Structures are given as structure tokens and as C-alpha cells.
Amino acid sequence: MSATVFAQRWWRSFTGGRPPQLPRTAGRGREGNSLRLRVWASFVGRDLPPSRRGMAPTYETSAGLSRPALPGDDPRNQQRASPLAPGWFGLPPLLTGGGLTASGSDAVVLETSAPDGRARFLVRRRDGLRPEYSLELVLRDVDAARPTVTAVEYTTADGVGQVLLVPVARGKVGPPASYVRLPGFAVGTAWTASAPAPVTSNTAWDAATVAGSVRAALNEATRDAWRQVAELVRDDLRGVIEGELA
Incomplete structure (x- = not known):
């Protein structure tokens, strides 16, 4: 894969975009997640749930959802x-x-x-x-x-x-x-x-x-x-x- 193609795919992932034939991601790179989490999620190919920081709380919190583990986190x-x-x-x-x-x-x-x-x-x-x-x-x-x-x-x-x-x-x-x-x-x-x-x-x-x-x-x-x-x-x-x- 060329550097140009890789950069284009990473940018789509980082901003939540997808090629036309694929559905748009629900959370990665949007909805209040920090820059550090967005970069990390795009690098490993993981979708983040919408962050609650700066947003109205939702009942999704009652399901025990949490942010993904980051390098250096205490398990x-x-x-x-x-x-x-x-x-x-x-x-x-x-x-x-x-x-x-x-x-x-x-x-x-x-x-x-x-x-x-x-x-x-x-x-x-x-x-x-x-x-x-x-x-x-x-x-x-x-x-x-x-x-x-x-x-x-x-x-x-x-x-x-x-x-x-x-x-x-x-x-x-x-x-x-x-x-x-x-x-x-x-x-x-x-x-x-x-x-x-x-x-x-x-x-x-x-x-x-x-x-x-x-x-x-x-x-x-x-x-x-x-x-x-x-x-x-x-x-x-x-x-x-x-x-x-x-």
C-alpha cells in the first residue's frame, strides 16, 4: 500500500468517514472524544462510543460502558x-x-x-x-x-x-x-x-x-x-x- 493511499484511509477513519459502499461509522473521531482517543482509535481500527464529555447524559451509561483501554492504563x-x-x-x-x-x-x-x-x-x-x-x-x-x-x-x-x-x-x-x-x-x-x-x-x-x-x-x-x-x-x-x- 502506498503512503498516499494509507494516509487517505487513515484520514477517513479518523474523521468517521467510509468509502461510499460502506456504512458510516457511528462514533470514531466524533461526538466529543478527545484528540488522543481519536488518533489511537484510528490507528488500531477501533470505533469509539460517543463520549459523554460535553454531551447530555444518556441511559447508555447504565449498561456499564467505559472508554477503551489505552497504553499505560491500570487494568x-x-x-x-x-x-x-x-x-x-x-x-x-x-x-x-x-x-x-x-x-x-x-x-x-x-x-x-x-x-x-x-x-x-x-x-x-x-x-x-x-x-x-x-x-x-x-x-x-x-x-x-x-x-x-x-x-x-x-x-x-x-x-x-x-x-x-x-x-x-x-x-x-x-x-x-x-x-x-x-x-x-x-x-x-x-x-x-x-x-x-x-x-x-x-x-x-x-x-x-x-x-x-x-x-x-x-x-x-x-x-x-x-x-x-x-x-x-x-x-x-x-x-x-x-x-x-x-
């Missing part, structure tokens, strides 16, 4: 390519660390939504010897007469599974929101979340997960949400929550 951070449990959906990984932030401040480095748009996830980064990440969860069009809880699950860079329960309760001003630490979260981490669910007396969680989730609270609104949760759950979980808040 432990690749999301399972299998359907997620009902009520769970995939969230896009943080692909870059973002710019430096001022000392003592943080910046939003990733912003995304649940498929139905009711929950907004904002990942923030604080610089230091090792960047630390946190999550602000904001709810919209959700009945917050009683607290709701969203579960967030991911695997840390050290290969440790992490589950955080994020309670959200109605505040005095603004939309219901909470702010929590994301221990072990890093660039490339694959993560999933559950839809916000109201807390009832039948709610059952693992005590260790509850304890770690309460410790992850970063502001008084989140701790107050946990106090409201404690009033609704069974006695053993109430004791765990109150002990961590003391």
Missing part, C-alpha cells in the same frame, strides 16, 4: 463491561489531573450527571504532596422531605474496593447537596453510583461502610444529613453513625 481501573445492577450507572473517569490550584483551595476537575439528570456529581481536587479528591453531590427535582442516600463505588489506585454512602438532606438555602472525601480516588479511576434512594427503617447497610462514609463527610450539611439518617435507621446503625459524629 484494575477499567470498568466492568457487563450490565450494572438496576438503579446503578457508570460515571466517566477523570482523564487528566487538571491545572494547579491555589494553596488551600480546590477546583472542579470533573462534572457529570446521573442518566435522569436528578443527581449532579462534581469532583474537586486539592493539591498537596499527593492530590486529594472530593465529591460534591447536588440533587435536583428530588423530594428531600426525608434524607436520601446515593452509593458511590470505585477501586482505588492500590486495588482496594471503596464504597461510600452519601446522604443528602434538604438545606435551609439552595438545592440539597453534600460534600465528601473520595479516599484513594485518582486519574483514570472507574466508578459507579446508585440513584438517590430515600432512607427508611428497613434500610440495611454494612456497619463498616457506614462508619467510613460518616468519616468522609467534609461539611456540616453532610454531617447534618447523617444525623437525619440516624433518626430513621435501626438501632445498631444509629449507634455507628452517632459514634462517628461524636
Whole structure:
């Protein structure tokens, strides 16, 4: 194959084009994928799914779809390519660390939504010897007469599974929101979340997960949400929550 023919075929692949007799590709080189992913996909001959960055979220995220592995990726951070449990959906990984932030401040480095748009996830980064990440969860069009809880699950860079329960309760001003630490979260981490669910007396969680989730609270609104949760759950979980808040 001549260099000219190869270049023409690569350019069609990169831009999503095809010869007239073949159908047009659905995703490669278009729909918000980064330049790095587009070049890589064209080189290896792989179609990319439309990226969710800069696009309205779709219910395709609930099927556990994830970006293709790139050279240098940690395979432990690749999301399972299998359907997620009902009520769970995939969230896009943080692909870059973002710019430096001022000392003592943080910046939003990733912003995304649940498929139905009711929950907004904002990942923030604080610089230091090792960047630390946190999550602000904001709810919209959700009945917050009683607290709701969203579960967030991911695997840390050290290969440790992490589950955080994020309670959200109605505040005095603004939309219901909470702010929590994301221990072990890093660039490339694959993560999933559950839809916000109201807390009832039948709610059952693992005590260790509850304890770690309460410790992850970063502001008084989140701790107050946990106090409201404690009033609704069974006695053993109430004791765990109150002990961590003391």
C-alpha cells in the first residue's frame, strides 16, 4: 500500500468517514472524544462510543460502558463491561489531573450527571504532596422531605474496593447537596453510583461502610444529613453513625 493511499484511509477513519459502499461509522473521531482517543482509535481500527464529555447524559451509561483501554492504563481501573445492577450507572473517569490550584483551595476537575439528570456529581481536587479528591453531590427535582442516600463505588489506585454512602438532606438555602472525601480516588479511576434512594427503617447497610462514609463527610450539611439518617435507621446503625459524629 502506498503512503498516499494509507494516509487517505487513515484520514477517513479518523474523521468517521467510509468509502461510499460502506456504512458510516457511528462514533470514531466524533461526538466529543478527545484528540488522543481519536488518533489511537484510528490507528488500531477501533470505533469509539460517543463520549459523554460535553454531551447530555444518556441511559447508555447504565449498561456499564467505559472508554477503551489505552497504553499505560491500570487494568484494575477499567470498568466492568457487563450490565450494572438496576438503579446503578457508570460515571466517566477523570482523564487528566487538571491545572494547579491555589494553596488551600480546590477546583472542579470533573462534572457529570446521573442518566435522569436528578443527581449532579462534581469532583474537586486539592493539591498537596499527593492530590486529594472530593465529591460534591447536588440533587435536583428530588423530594428531600426525608434524607436520601446515593452509593458511590470505585477501586482505588492500590486495588482496594471503596464504597461510600452519601446522604443528602434538604438545606435551609439552595438545592440539597453534600460534600465528601473520595479516599484513594485518582486519574483514570472507574466508578459507579446508585440513584438517590430515600432512607427508611428497613434500610440495611454494612456497619463498616457506614462508619467510613460518616468519616468522609467534609461539611456540616453532610454531617447534618447523617444525623437525619440516624433518626430513621435501626438501632445498631444509629449507634455507628452517632459514634462517628461524636
